[in-house]
Structure formats: C-alpha cells, structure tokens
Amino acid sequence: xxxxxxxxxxxxxxxxxxxxxxxxxxxxxxxxxxxxxxxxxxxxxxxxxxxxxxxxxxxxxxxxxxxxxxxxxxxxxxxxxxxxxxxxxxxxxxxxxxxxxxxxxxxxxxxxxxxxxxxxxxxxxxxxxxxxxxxxxxxxxxxxxxxxxxxxxxxxxxxxxxxxxxxxxxxxxxxxxxxxxxxxxxxxxxxxxxxxxxxxxxxxxxxxxxxxxxxxxxxxxxxxxxxxxxxxxxxxxxxxxxxxxxxxxxxxxxxxxxxxxxxxxxxxxxxxxxxxxxxxxxxxxxxxxxxxxxxxxxxxxxxxxxxxxxxxxxxxxxxxxxxxxxxxxxxxxxxxxxxxxxxxxxxxxxxxxxxxxxxxxxxxxxxxxxxxxxxxxxxxxxxxxxxxxxxxxxxxxxxxxxxx
Amino acid sequence: xxxxxxxxxxxxxxxxxxxxxxxxxxxxxxxxxxxxxxxxxxxxxxxxxxxxxxxxxxxxxxxxxxxxxxxxxxxxxxxxxxxxxxxxxxxxxxxxxxxxxxxxxxxxxxxxxxxxxxxxxxxxxxxxxxxxxxxxxxxxxxxxxxxxxxxxxxxxxxxxxxxxxxxxxxxxxxxxxxxxxxxxxxxxxxxxxxxxxxxxxxxxxxxxxxxxxxxxxxxxxxxxxxxxxxxxxxxxxxxxxxxxxxxxxxxxxxxxxxxxxxxxxxxxxxxxxxxxxxxxxxxxxxxxxxxxxxxxxx
Numbered sequence: 245x246x247x248x249x250x251x252x253x254x255x256x257x258x259x260x261x262x263x264x265x266x267x268x269x270x271x272x273x274x275x276x277x278x279x280x281x282x283x284x285x286x287x288x289x290x291x292x293x294x295x296x297x298x299x300x301x302x303x304x305x306x307x308x309x310x311x312x313x314x315x316x317x318x319x320x321x322x323x324x325x326x327x328x329x330x331x332x333x334x335x336x337x338x339x340x341x342x343x344x345x346x347x348x349x350x351x352x353x354x355x356x357x358x359x360x361x362x363x364x365x366x367x368x369x370x371x372x373x374x375x376x377x378x379x380x381x382x383x384x385x386x387x388x389x390x391x392x393x394x395x396x397x398x399x400x401x402x403x404x405x406x407x408x409x410x411x412x413x414x415x416x417x418x419x420x421x422x423x424x425x426x427x428x429x430x431x432x433x434x435x436x437x438x439x440x441x442x443x444x445x446x447x448x449x450x451x452x453x454x455x456x457x458x459x460x461x462x463x464x465x466x467x468x469x470x471x472x473x474x475x476x477x478x479x480x481x482x483x484x485x486x487x488x489x490x491x492x493x494x495x496x497x498x499x500x501x502x503x504x505x506x507x508x509x510x511x512x513x514x515x516x517x518x519x520x521x522x523x524x525x526x527x528x529x530x531x532x533x534x535x536x537x538x539x540x541x542x543x544x545x546x547x548x549x550x551x552x553x554x555x556x557x558x559x560x561x562x563x564x565x566x567x568x569x570x571x572x573x574x575x576x577x578x579x580x581x582x583x584x585x586x587x588x589x590x591x592x593x594x595x596x597x598x599x600x601x602x603x604x605x606x607x608x609x610x611x612x613x614x615x616x617x618x619x620x621x622x623x624x625x626x627x628x629x630x631x632x633x634x635x636x637x638x639x640x641x642x643x644x645x646x647x648x
Numbered sequence: 649x650x651x652x653x654x655x656x657x658x659x660x661x662x663x664x665x666x667x668x669x670x671x672x673x674x675x676x677x678x679x680x681x682x683x684x685x686x687x688x689x690x691x692x693x694x695x696x697x698x699x700x701x702x703x704x705x706x707x708x709x710x711x712x713x714x715x716x717x718x719x720x721x722x723x724x725x726x727x728x729x730x731x732x733x734x735x736x737x738x739x740x741x742x743x744x745x746x747x748x749x750x751x752x753x754x755x756x757x758x759x760x761x762x763x764x765x766x767x768x769x770x771x772x773x774x775x776x777x778x779x780x781x782x783x784x785x786x787x788x789x790x791x792x793x794x795x796x797x798x799x800x801x802x803x804x805x806x807x808x809x810x811x812x813x814x815x816x817x818x819x820x821x822x823x824x825x826x827x828x829x830x831x832x833x834x835x836x837x838x839x840x841x842x843x844x845x846x847x848x849x850x851x852x853x854x855x856x857x858x859x860x861x862x863x864x865x866x867x868x869x870x871x872x873x874x875x876x877x878x879x880x881x882x883x884x885x886x887x888x889x890x891x892x893x894x895x896x897x898x899x900x901x902x903x904x905x906x907x908x909x910x911x912x913x914x915x916x917x918x919x920x921x922x923x924x925x926x927x928x929x930x931x932x933x934x935x936x937x938x939x940x941x942x943x944x945x946x
Contacts, residue, residue, distance in 0.1 A: 247745055254741050258733070446728035450789070453696045453722035453799075454745035455714075631698055633726070 247455045248463040255467025259434065260474060268430060269475055273482060295359060296323040296335035301345065303373050304338060307366040313359050327351070336363065343374045412506050416513035416595045417568065424522050424587060425561050427472060431526065432533035432550055432557070435468050439537030439630075440546035448630045457627025461534065465619070468530055517604045518591040524608060525587025528615045529553060535622045538629040539638035549638055560588035572598035581607050583614035649673050650695070650797060650828060655703035657690055664690050665701070665852045672830050672845070677823055679839035679860075680832040681933070682849035683941055688832040689725055691849070692799055696722060707797065718747045721795030725802050725832075727783050731775035735761070738774055739789045746793040753792060760788045764814060780811055787815065791822060798822060800831035804838060816842060836933035846933065848940055855940040864930040868907040871932075875899050875925035876917055886913050899925065 259265055296317045297308045308314045315332065317323035323335035327350070334351025345367055349355050355363070376386060442448060451460055487507075490500035500507075536549040563585070567576055572593060580590040580599065590607045593599035599607075632641045650672040657665040665687045672678045680688050694701045697712065707716055729738055736757060743753045757770050764784040768777050777785065783806065791798065803819070804812045819842060823829055833839055839846055840860060848856035856863055873895070876883070880892045883902060888909025893901040904910065910928045917923055931939075 250741070250744055442730070445730055446724065446726045447730060448728075449696075449698070449724040449726075450722060450728060450742060450786075451745065452698055453720060454717060454742070456697075627698065631693075 248459050248466065251451075251455075251460055251463025252466035252470060255438070255464050256470040256474075259438070259467075259471050265471070269478055272479065294332045295349075295351075295355070295363075296326055296332045297338065297363075298323050298335060299338035299340075301338065301340060301370050303370040304345075304366055307369065311362065311366075313362060324350075338367070340374075343378050345371050345374070412509040412513070413595050413597075414568075415506065415510045416518070417592055419510065420514055420518045420522070420591055420595070421561065421564055421588065424525060425557070427476075427522070427526055428529045428557050429554070431468060431472055432529050432536075432553055433547065434471070435530050435533040436537035436546040436550040437543060438468075439464070439534050440540050440549070441543040443538060443541065443630050443633065444543045446633055452627055452631070457630065458623040461623045461626040464534065465527075465530060468534075469527065472526060513595050517594045517601075517608070520604075520608050521587045521591045521611070524611045524615055525584070528583060528587070528611065528618060529557065531615065531618050531622055534626075535629070536638075538626060539641050541633055541641070556584050560585045564588040564592045567592055567596070572596065581610055583611045586611050649708060650830070651704070651706045651709075652691070652695070653704040653706075655691065655694060655701055655705065657687075657694060657699065657701045663852065665694075668703070668849070668852070668854055670847045670854065670857050672828055674828050675823065675826050676844040677819070677829040677831070677842055678845045678847060679843035680830060680847050680849065681834070681836065681839055681937060682832075684834075686849045687852040688849060689801055692722075692801055692830075692832070695799065696720070718793075719796040721746075721790040721793065721798045721827075723787060723790045723798075723800045723803055725805075727779075727786055727806070729774045729782055729786055729789075732773065734771050734773055735766075735768060735777075735785055736770035739770075739785065739792060742789040743793045746795075748793040756792060757788070760792055761785075764788060764818070780807060783807060784811070784814075787818065791818070794825070794827075796827060798827050798829045798831075800829065802832055802834070804833065804835065812838075836937055840933050848937060850941050856936065860933065863936065864933065867931045867936060868904075869910060869928045869930055870904045870907050871929045871935075872902040872904065872910060872913060873899055873925060873927040873929065874902060874917060874923075876923065878917070886916060888913070 294315045295313060297304070297314050298317050298320050299305060299308070305316055308316050314336075317326065317335065320335075320337055323332070323337075326332045327335055333353075334349055334355070336347050336349045338345055338347045340346075347363070347367060376389075381389070448457075448460075491497050493500075532553055533550055536553060537546050540546060540549045560579075563576070563579060567589070576589055576593060576598075579585045580593050580603075586607045590599060590604055594601075594604050629641065634641075652671070653669050655665055655668040656663065668687070668691060670678075680691065682688050690699065693699045694703075695705055695712075696717075705712065733741070736754060739757055740750050740753045744750055754770070761768065761770065764787065766777070766781050766784045766788075768781060768785075774782060774785065787803070790800075798819075800819070803815055807815065816838070819829060819831070831842075843860050845858060846856065846860050846863060847854060874883075875898055880894065880900065883889060883892045883900060886902070886909075888905045889902050890905050891903040893903070895901055902913065904913075907928070914923075914926055914928075917926065
C-alpha cells in the first residue's frame with residue numbers, strides 16, 4: 245500500500261507542479277475576472293446612456309425620478325444642451341394639451357425598445373390618472389374599473405417534460421454538462437499523455453522491478469484523481485468565497501439576493517445525482533484513458549489513441565444538449581443506462597424530472613459495476629500493455645498484452 | 649542463492665526459453681551471454697515477474713516475495729529516466745520504491761554522483777545531462793539502496809571506454825560488498841574480465857554453464873600466440889595446426905586440433921633457440937561463443 249501511495253504522490257506532485265496545470269486551474273478565474281473587468285469598463289462607458297425627459301406632469305416626474313434610464317430636465321433648453329454635450333443619448337419632450345399627453349423623442353437614433361416600453365408604461369399610467377380625474381368618478385366606480393379578469397390553469401397530463409421555462413433546471417443542466425465535459429476532456433488527455441510519455445521513456449521496467457504493475461496502475465489512477473479533487477476543491481472554495489462575499493459587494497449584492505434562491509436550488513440539483521454520476525463517469529473515462537495511453541509506443545500518439553474515448557464523450561455531450569429540446573425519448577431512456585453515456589444523460593433526465601431516484605440509482609449501480617470491472621481488468625493487463633514497447637500499433641499491442 | 653529451474657516461456661505459439669536451469673551463488677558474478685533475441689532479457693523479465701512462465705525461480709530457497717523485490721537492483725537494457733525530473737527527484741522516487749527513506753537517499757546522492765564522476769548536481773534536470781551521465785544516474789538509482797541481487801542488462805552499451813572502466817570498478821566494488829550480480833553482455837571480454845561464472849544461451853537453450861575458467865579450460869589449450877619469422881604457409885604445415893590467423897604486430901595465432909601438439913610445435917619453432925613469444929592458451933569466450941552459436945545453427 246505504501247508503494248501505491250508513493251506512486252500516487254509522485255503522479256500528483258509531478259502534474260500539479262506544471263505551468264499547464266496552474267493555467268488550467270486559473271483559467272475559469274481569469275475568465276470571470278476579465279469578464280468582470282470588461283463589464284465594469286462597458287458599464288463605465290454606458291454611464292451617459294440616459295435619456296432626458298422634459299415634462300411638467302408630476303406623476304411622470306416621479307416615475308422618471310425612480311428610473312435608472314431616464315433623467316428629468318426642467319427645460320427643453322437644458323435637455324438640448326445635455327444632448328449636445330453628449331451627456332444623454334436624446335431627450336423626450338412631453339407636452340400636455342387638453343388632458344392628453346404627447347411625447348416627442350429627439351435623437352440621432354431610434355429609442356431602444358426596452359426604454360420605449362418603459363416610457364410608454366409611465367406615460368399610460370399618467371394618462372390614466374388624467375382620464376380618471378377628468379371623469380370625476382367616485383371611489384367605488386374607480387375600484388370597479390380596476391377589476392381584472394382571472395386566469396387559472398388545470399393541467400391533467402403532461403406529454404413531455406422539458407425545462408424551457410424553468411431557469412433553475414436550465415442552470416443546473418448546463419453547469420453539470422459543462423463541468424463534466426471540461427473535466428472529462430481535460431483529464432482523459434492528461435492521463436493518456438502521462439501514461440504514454442512514461443511508456444515512451446521505458447522507465448516502467450525499472451518501476452515494475454520494485455512493485456507489481458497492477459499496484460502501479462492503482463497508484464497512477466489515485467494520483468490523477470487527486471489532481472481532479474484539487475481542481476474541484478479550488479473551484480468549490482472559490483465559489484463558496486464568492487457566495488459568502490457577494491452580499492457585501494456593492495453593485496452585486498442586489499443581483500445576488502435576487503438570484504440566491506435560484507442558485508441554492510441549482511446547487512441542490514448538482515449536489516445530488518449530478519455529483520454521483522460525475523464522479524463515476526470521470527473515473528471510468530480516466531481508467532480507459534490510461535488504457536488508451538498504454539496502447540501506444542510514442543507519447544505523440546496519445547491523442548490519437550484517446551480518439552474513440554473523445555468520440556464517445558462527444559456523443560454523450562451532444563445527445564444531452566439535444567435532450568433540452570428533444571425531451572425524454574426512448575433513445576434517451578436507453579442511453580441513460582449505458583456506462584460512459586449514462587454519466588451525461590441520466591443526471592440530465594433527473595434534473596428534467598424525467599427519471600425517478602430508483603432509475604438513477606439503477607443506472608449509477610450499472611456504471612459503478614462497469615467501472616470496477618474495467619479497473620480490475622485493465623489493472624491486470626496494464627503491465628503487459630506498458631512493457632510492449634515495439635511500435636506495432638494499438639491493436640497488435642493489445643493482442644500481445646493478452647498473450648502475457 | 650538465485651536458483652532457476654526448468655524455466656520455459658512461450659509468447660503465444662512461439663517458445664522462447666527451453667528448460668533453462670542455472671544457479672547464481674551468493675557474492676559471485678554471473679555473465680549471461682547469447683546472441684540478440686536468444687532469450688537473455690526474457691530470463692531477466694521472468695526473474696522480475698514481468699511475464700508469466702513455467703518453472704521455478706527462487707532466492708535463498710524460497711519463491712520471490714514482495715520484500716525480496718526490494719533487495720533487487722535492476723538496470724534494463726534500454727536506458728530510461730524521466731527527462732523533466734531533477735536527478736534528485738528521479739533517484740528519490742526510484743529508490744523510495746525499494747523502501748529506502750528519502751532523507752537517506754538525499755544524503756547519499758552527492759557522494760554517488762562524485763564517485764561516478766557525474767557532471768551535474770542533484771537539482772539538475774535529467775534532460776540537461778549528457779547520455780553518458782544519464783546512464784550513470786540510472787546506475788546510481790539501481791545501486792543506491794544497496795541491493796543483494798543486482799541484475800544488469802547490457803550495462804556497458806553506449807559507454808565510452810573510460811566510463812566502461814568506471815562501471816566495471818563499481819560492479820566489482822558491489823561484489824566485494826557481498827552482492828550477487830547477474831549481467832548480460834555481447835562483449836565476451838567484459839564477461840571474461842568480471843565474471844566468476846557464465847551461462848551461454850542460444851535460441852532459448854543453455855549451451856554452456858559453469859565457472860569461466862573451467863569452461864575455457866574444458867576446450868583445452870588449443871590456441872598458440874607466437875611471434876616468429878616463419879610464414880603462414882610454413883606454420884600451417886606444422887603438426888596439429890588447423891588454422892593460422894595473422895594478428896597485429898607480427899603475432900600469429902595458431903589454432904590446434906588438440907593441445908597435445910603444443911610441445912612439438914614449440915620444439916620445432918624454437919629449435920633449441922630463443923623465441924620471442926610463445927603463449928599457449930585456451931580459446932577465448934568469444935571463440936567459444938562463436939563455436940557454440942554456430943554449432944546450433946548448423
């Protein structure tokens with residue numbers, strides 16, 4: 245056991261000390277950082293994207309005061325000057341004649357549709373007030389006019405569950421898919437490359453003279469898994485830090501509070517079956533990546549060897565992406581029980597509400613059994629695979645390894 | 649004592665070792681010689697359990713246990729180190745797998761580097777070293793944990809004569825410390841110089857096995873090195889001479905049918921006078937090897 249840990253430690257230490265690993269870890273943080281900086285810069289540049297409003301109507305003035313997109317100007321001359329000085333994108337002159345409000349927008353370009361909609365809502369509210377005061381209605385009549393129609397839904401049967409209108413499920417789905425895809429694609433490449441490089445240096449004979457090849461394989465997989473755990477832990481710590489600090493960050497706290505229930509729900513979705521399938525899927529892909537890496541005699545062929553695995557992963561990924569619109573087909577149900585693909589498909593089905601916990605548990609058990617069986621089998625033939633250093637191609641190498 | 653009994657090994661339908669049996673006694677050096685592909689490396693791989701085999705391989709009367717592998721030092725035929733690691737990291741990793749504490753390895757490494765005249769310090773990357781120095785580092789990784797059994801697969805290949813001598817000294821030093829050593833080589837002079845015993849293998853069969861001197865002497869003193877004015881034709885006419893081979897510096901090598909002709913030839917060549925050189929010897933291992941390897945081919 246001590247030697248297995250020595251190998252795991254060496255594998256882990258050798259990889260985490262590299263610049264490529266550091267960059268891989270930092271990449272998402274750098275992405276977030278630069279997005280934030282770019283956002284800040286753009287936000288800074290859009291400070292003058294206001295529209296001036298010149299009106300004498302008190303209701304409108306109050307509404308404009310609360311708006312983040314409009315500014316009140318007392319006179320048209322002042323608004324015109326601000327527009328000329330490029331402090332505002334344009335101005336709206338609102339006049340009131342015979343109890344009717346008339347707005348005219350002056351600018352080089354048409355008003356943005358969102359701004360227009362916001363302005364029209366305020367204008368209609370103000371116009372409604374004017375209409376009511378002109379009609380001189382009693383309180384009862386006013387209340388009566390405010391009565392609205394009711395709308396209820398009673399759905400008896402749902403044909404196809406999707407989450408088009410459920411942002412929590414959408415977030416959970418995409419986050420899970422992207423995390424799994426990124427981890428699998430990164431670590432299958434890293435593993436195959438590492439194994440093929442070692443094989444290429446022919447150092448394995450020396451190592452196998454000290455310990456059984458199967459134990460070395462176990463140590464190697466543990467070391468690679470340690471790298472993944474380190475990466476995931478760093479992200480978790482980073483996320484927890486942002487999660488805890490967000491309520492205290494100016495300009496971000498309101499947004500965070502608004503979306504906090506959604507984020508909490510998404511975390512809940514990810515921390516259940518999503519996590520189980522991600523772990524099992526990753527281990528399975530890594531075991532086979534090690535197998536692929538051991539099939540080639542030269543490290544430069546590692547990417548080629550891992551090709552079938554990448555294709556399998558891509559099929560899982562694309563199929564799951566398609567499920568977002570395609571729903572829960574019989575094909576999706578079948579694939580959600582096939583190891584490799586089940587890691588993508590089943591958690592997505594669970595998030596969409598198309599699979600029960602029992603179905604997920606059965607699929608997880610199948611994937612786990614496949615992972616354990618693959619590990620035992622590859623562990624057994626690994627020494628023979630690694631010691632075949634003639635460049636005879638992956639298939640011949642595989643056949644030779646079976647002969648012992 | 650390392651004992652190999654009735655070792656048979658096949659890869660698929662191809663048998664590569666046939667009933668191979670030999671012993672290596674404690675504190676002795678055994679040379680395993682044979683042509684390329686004769687099965688030398690497969691014997692090493694069998695001892696190290698890299699491959700499955702039929703037969704028995706034991707050490708000190710018992711089958712190899714995990715603990716026994718910690719007492720083996722193995723230098724493979726193809727030199728192999730991780731180029732991106734430092735000398736220290738590489739040696740510490742490999743020797744730690746043999747159970748040697750990392751602290752002790754780090755303490756002893758500078759001394760080993762100095763003894764083997766490696767041009768580099770422990771923190772130098774392997775890839776920054778010359779090929780010869782990399783081989784020396786690999787030898788250090790093989791020996792630093794003081795193995796009881798040392799297996800060296802062609803330890804001198806690719807080394808210049810100065811470094812070959814350095815390695816030979818190191819091997820003899822390990823022998824003096826009590827290690828049992830088994831090594832393979834194509835150059836029979838190295839085997840003659842270093843080995844107590846030799847096993848000659850050809851196409852998976854053992855063709856010779858025993859102490860070097862006994863094997864050589866069993867072929868008789870059938871080689872005469874002589875420096876004389878007589879021509880090759882005159883020498884060929886002498887009794888019992890099978891062949892005459894011209895050597896450097898006017899030396900001639902006479903191959904005899906039997907060592908008993910030596911005395912007559914000496915008398916005829918000297919004719920009661922002074923003779924510059926007359927040296928009657930057994931055949932070299934190289935000659936024996938060629939004879940034996942050729943015999944199986946015929």
